[in-house]
Amino acid sequence: MTEKTERTAVIDFAAQAQEVARLAAGTTERQLAAPTPCAAYAVRHLLGHLVGLTAAFRDAARKDLGPTTDTPPGSALPDLASEWRAELTRNLDGLVAAWRDPAAWEGETRVGGVCLPGAAAGGFALNELVVHGWDLARATGQEYAPDEASLRLALGLLEATAAAQGGPSPFGPPVPVATDAPPLDRAVALSGRRPDWTAPAR
Numbered sequence: 001m002t003e004k005t006e007r008t009a010v011i012d013f014a015a016q017a018q019e020v021a022r023l024a025a026g027t028t029e030r031q032l033a034a035p036t037p038c039a040a041y042a043v044r045h046l047l048g049h050l051v052g053l054t055a056a057f058r059d060a061a062r063k064d065l066g067p068t069t070d071t072p073p074g075s076a077l078p079d080l081a082s083e084w085r086a087e088l089t090r091n092l093d094g095l096v097a098a099w100r101d102p103a104a105w106e107g108e109t110r111v112g113g114v115c116l117p118g119a120a121a122g123g124f125a126l127n128e129l130v131v132h133g134w135d136l137a138r139a140t141g142q143e144y145a146p147d148e149a150s151l152r153l154a155l156g157l158l159e160a161t162a163a164a165q166g167g168p169s170p171f172g173p174p175v176p177v178a179t180d181a182p183p184l185d186r187a188v189a190l191s192g193r194r195p196d197w198t199a200p201a202r
Contacts, residue, residue: 011122013099015147016129017092020050023136023144024088032080036139037197040077043139047088048078050132054091057125060111061098061118069110099125123157130154131171131191134184139199146184155183158190 024047032044041049052073059068081087098104105119116124130146131154137144146154162174172192177185185195 010100010102010105011126011149011153013096013126013129013150016126016133016150017096019144019146020129020133020136021089021092023133023140023142024050024085026142027136027140031140034139034199037135037193041135043136044080045078046132046135046139047084048080049073050136051080051084051088051091052078053125053128053132054088054095056111057121057128058091058095058098060109060121060125061095061101061104063103063107063109063118065110070113072113095125123153126150127154127157130187131193134188135193138197141199144184151183151187155187155190158187162190 027043027047032042032047034043036043036046038046052068056068056071056073059066099122103118105122107118108115109118109121110116111121111124130150133146134144136142158171161171171190174192175189175194177189177195181189181195188195
């Protein structure tokens with residue numbers, strides 16, 4: 001008898017990672033204290049979260065389990081080190097490379113202290129880049145053009161989570177939007193954000 005195994009499709013993070021890197025590069029030091037669509041985060045905390053999550057999901061892909069993969073994301077308010085720009089660039093590059101390995105999408109891994117299949121971790125990682133890319137763009141007044149394939153994956157994940165969720169969603173209560181709203185607006189709303197959020201005038 002021949003054993004048949006199905007390999008999970010590998011999704012390339014490069015385009016979405018480049019978009020997040022562009023937004024980070026366009027963020028000025030004066031904007032670090034500005035509010036974001038995440039009520040608890042200023043821009044500096046959002047960027048700190050991106051630095052941390054890119055390291056965590058990079059290491060989850062590598063199955064390099066330890067402090068980066070075992071720390072719950074809400075354990076402390078994230079902040080920035082002085083060399084955060086270089087650190088985020090390194091982490092994004094490492095994330096892209098790690099998830100290009102088919103082995104990253106197979107077996108079990110851990111992130112945020114939670115054990116889950118590698119394929120699920122990859123989906124969550126890409127969703128984080130899509131949604132937090134929107135957060136950063138809105139908070140800093142930049143245009144946002146998420147990678148189309150990444151957006152489709154994020155929207156599908158958020159829709160499936162909303163449909164299956166019996167209790168509180170890990171992404172926050174969905175915000176109602178029109179059924180024919182653009183895919184990005186639907187994804188943002190399913191993640192608990194108002195698609196029409198704009199930074200307050202300063």
